[in-house]
Amino acid sequence: MIVALAGGVGAARLLRGVQAVVAPDTVTAVVNTGDDIVLHGLHISPDLDTVTYTLAGAINPETGWGVTGETWAAMDALERYRGATWFRLGDKDLATHLYRTQRLGEGAPLSLVTREIASAWGVAVGLVPMSDDRVETRLVVDGQEIGFQEYFVGRQHSVPVESVRFDGVERARPGPGVLEALAGAERVVLCPSNPIVSIGPVLAVPGIEAAVRARRDDVVAVSPIVAGAAIKGPADHMLAELGHEPSVVGVARLYAPLAATLVVD
Amino acid sequence: MIVALAGGVGAARLLRGVQAVVAPDTVTAVVNTGDDIVLHGLHISPDLDTVTYTLAGAINPETGWGVTGETWAAMDALERYRGATWFRLGDKDLATHLYRTQRLGEGAPLSLVTREIASAWGVAVGLVPMSDDRVETRLVVDGQEIGFQEYFVGRQHSVPVESVRFDGVERARPGPGVLEALAGAERVVLCPSNPIVSIGPVLAVPGIEAAVRARRDDVVAVSPIVAGAAIKGPADHMLAELGHEPSVVGVARLYAPLAATLVVD
Numbered sequence: 001m002i003v004a005l006a007g008g009v010g011a012a013r014l015l016r017g018v019q020a021v022v023a024p025d026t027v028t029a030v031v032n033t034g035d036d037i038v039l040h041g042l043h044i045s046p047d048l049d050t051v052t053y054t055l056a057g058a059i060n061p062e063t064g065w066g067v068t069g070e071t072w073a074a075m076d077a078l079e080r081y082r083g084a085t086w087f088r089l090g091d092k093d094l095a096t097h098l099y100r101t102q103r104l105g106e107g108a109p110l111s112l113v114t115r116e117i118a119s120a121w122g123v124a125v126g127l128v129p130m131s132d133d134r135v136e137t138r139l140v141v142d143g144q145e146i147g148f149q150e151y152f153v154g155r156q157h158s159v160p161v162e163s164v165r166f167d168g169v170e171r172a173r174p175g176p177g178v179l180e181a182l183a184g185a186e187r188v189v190l191c192p193s194n195p196i197v198s199i200g201p202v203l204a205v206p207g208i209e210a211a212v213r214a215r216r217d218d219v220v221a222v223s224p225i226v227a228g229a230a231i232k233g234p235a236d237h238m239l240a241e242l243g244h245e246p247s248v249v250g251v252a253r254l255y256a257p258l259a260a261t262l263v264v265d
Numbered sequence: 266m267i268v269a270l271a272g273g274v275g276a277a278r279l280l281r282g283v284q285a286v287v288a289p290d291t292v293t294a295v296v297n298t299g300d301d302i303v304l305h306g307l308h309i310s311p312d313l314d315t316v317t318y319t320l321a322g323a324i325n326p327e328t329g330w331g332v333t334g335e336t337w338a339a340m341d342a343l344e345r346y347r348g349a350t351w352f353r354l355g356d357k358d359l360a361t362h363l364y365r366t367q368r369l370g371e372g373a374p375l376s377l378v379t380r381e382i383a384s385a386w387g388v389a390v391g392l393v394p395m396s397d398d399r400v401e402t403r404l405v406v407d408g409q410e411i412g413f414q415e416y417f418v419g420r421q422h423s424v425p426v427e428s429v430r431f432d433g434v435e436r437a438r439p440g441p442g443v444l445e446a447l448a449g450a451e452r453v454v455l456c457p458s459n460p461i462v463s464i465g466p467v468l469a470v471p472g473i474e475a476a477v478r479a480r481r482d483d484v485v486a487v488s489p490i491v492a493g494a495a496i497k498g499p500a501d502h503m504l505a506e507l508g509h510e511p512s513v514v515g516v517a518r519l520y521a522p523l524a525a526t527l528v529v530d
Contacts, residue, residue, distance in 0.1 A: 038364050038370075039367070040305055040362075040363035040364070040367045041305070041306045041307055041308070041363075041366035041369075041370055042307070042366075043306070043362070048405045067342075069355070071336065073336045073338065073355075073356035074339065074356045074357065074359045074360045074363065074444065076330075076357075076360075077356070077357040077358075077359075077360030077361075078360040078363055078364060080385045080386070081360065081364040081381065081382065082385075083360065083363060083364040083367065084367060090338075091336070091338035091339045091342070091356045091359075092338055092339065092341075092342040093342075094339045094342070094356075094359065095339045095340070095341075095342030095343040095345070095346065095348065096342075096346075097305075097501070098305035098306075098307070098339065098343055099305070099343060099346040099348040100347060101305050101306035101307075102304070102305045102306065102348065102349060104306075105303075105306055116346065117346065120345045120346050120347075121345070125292070157321055207510075235303070255310050
């Protein structure tokens with residue numbers, strides 16, 4: 001068994017490679033849900049969806065998020081109301097959020113709904129949210145605290161980040177089976193996702209970081225920084241803004257207590 | 266000023282005629298919200314939407330509900346999850362529910378959101394929900410109580426109705442300005458909607474029936490029954506099932522305490 005701690009695009013692409021070389025059902029991905037957002041009353045889990053759509057071969061190749069062959073009738077119609085169209089939800093993608101929200105409203109835990117959605121897409125890699133409890137990544141920019149998506153999408157991650165916290169994390173329990181999977185895994189992989197806001201929330205769920213440290217010899221981190229730059233997203237400048245070196249050395253220092261091996265490009 | 270008590274399709278068509286012959290901004294429609302349903306986490310107000318889309322000239326002429334030129338990508342995608350597709354929500358129509366749900370979540374009352382939506386469609390007739398409070402029309406069929414949409418859409422209103430009640434109505438307050446509008450109106454119109462489940466919930470909101478009765482001489486009811494049959498929907502057989510005569514005579518008996526005038530085809 002391989003257990004991977006995962007964010008969105010970077011993790012999804014690594015996992016797509018992993019599932020091509022090992023039996024997908026021997027891989028479990030513990031996915032960040034600190035980026036989740038409730039918008040229009042809908043529960044949106046961007047990282048879970050990116051991993052699901054990517055492993056299903058259905059990710060939109062142009063955007064790296066959302067599904068291929070997407071249409072935008074709902075968003076276009078929402079313009080009439082001057083509704084919140086800054087977070088683009090395609091018509092097909094909306095179905096995922098409609099289903100998730102309906103099921104959560106019926107009392108199903110996010111982990112179960114995640115399995116249902118992954119199964120519907122034929123994804124054999126086990127996907128587990130880092131927690132069934134609400135954890136919300138909050139960032140201070142310009143002296144004001146905002147939600148992750150407001151930073152990432154709304155401000156296109158172009159403003160300096162002063163601090164990051166994971167609201168609710170102290171009360172969150174790890175997703176079902178996560179600690180057991182970490183304890184029993186042959187290898188634990190820290191995917192090439194943003195160490196602060198993608199892997200960070202997963203590790204912040206009480207019990208998960210300790211479970212990873214306990215497996216340090218078998219933990220492999222894959223650097224999301226190549227030649228001083230993030231492959232995608234704001235990891236490079238966010239590391240610098242928060243006092244880390246925006247390089248593989250900085251990543252190595254962050255992950256040294258957790259991972260005996262760091263894979264660099 | 267004309268004040269109309271309104272349900273969905275029948276009311277919408279009458280109001281479309283009314284707005285063609287009098288200044289639309291002198292007309293206020295008090296619209297049934299007992300049919301409202303929360304589905305996929307979205308707050309759906311079918312009668313408000315049917316009236317809005319019809320008065321905007323945007324109603325789908327084939328269905329009588331939803332918007333013209335609709336697409337169904339979200340519903341089609343929801344099939345993958347075997348989600349609740351029995352209540353068909355078009356992609357453009359979804360935008361209305363996304364907007365309404367977002368605004369209600371922000372604390373805006375339904376009456377304000379209704380004005381915003383109507384205004385976005387250029388509707389000059391004043392649209393007011395019968396109440397900003399939740400009222401839920403519940404029907405007993407086959408000895409079991411179900412929601413209105415489950416009866417109307419889910420079972421295509423083909424099962425006999427044993428009883429009807431409006432859950433929450435005793436605590437509901439009339440929509441803002443409704444009692445004042447009824448008191449000051451030149452004419453009050455009971456639209457040709459289902460007397461039991463469309464006009465019934467409006468009248469059941471405490472204060473509204475008394476306000477209508479107080480204006481009996483100026484109240485004009487328009488029969489939804491023509492030659493013993495409902496123009497649309499289950500009004501005819503529902504009247505019979507609940508012990509009323511399914512004819513204009515039956516409608517006249519129901520409305521006699523409220524309306525001095527009954528318009529029949």
